[in-house]
Amino acid sequence: HSENLSIPAPSVMRLSRYVRVPYRRAVPMTRAGVLRRDLRRCAYCGRRADTIDHVVPRSRGGQHSWENCVAACRQCNSRKADKMLDEIGWSLAEPPRPPHRTAGGVLVLAVEPLPAWEPWLGVAA
Numbered sequence: 001h002s003e004n005l006s007i008p009a010p011s012v013m014r015l016s017r018y019v020r021v022p023y024r025r026a027v028p029m030t031r032a033g034v035l036r037r038d039l040r041r042c043a044y045c046g047r048r049a050d051t052i053d054h055v056v057p058r059s060r061g062g063q064h065s066w067e068n069c070v071a072a073c074r075q076c077n078s079r080k081a082d083k084m085l086d087e088i089g090w091s092l093a094e095p096p097r098p099p100h101r102t103a104g105g106v107l108v109l110a111v112e113p114l115p116a117w118e119p120w121l122g123v124a125a
Helices: 031-037 074-080 115-124
Strands: 051-054 069-072
Touching: 031 051, 031 069, 051 074, 069 074
Parallel strands: none
Antiparallel strands: 051 069
């Protein structure tokens, strides 16, 4: 809409032409991406996560990668500090991995679809 004009727009539009986007091999590693991959749950205690933690601390040679970063709550992140998991007796339920792409190439990290879109998305959602 503008100052003088308001045009109603549908929440769902049908694609009439598809433009192929070049395939990107690696998914960029971001803080928001790690939190989204881990469903904003702490990898150590299961509470709501608001930070990310390096499983192998960077001060000990750990990389800033999908395979070394997990979502963590502030308390666990502070308690772990720059220690290794075996030093404090902690373990991960599952090892961190890069997020998967769906068959259509859309990242799993995409925003959840609106409920009004469900009839058009079907199984793909």
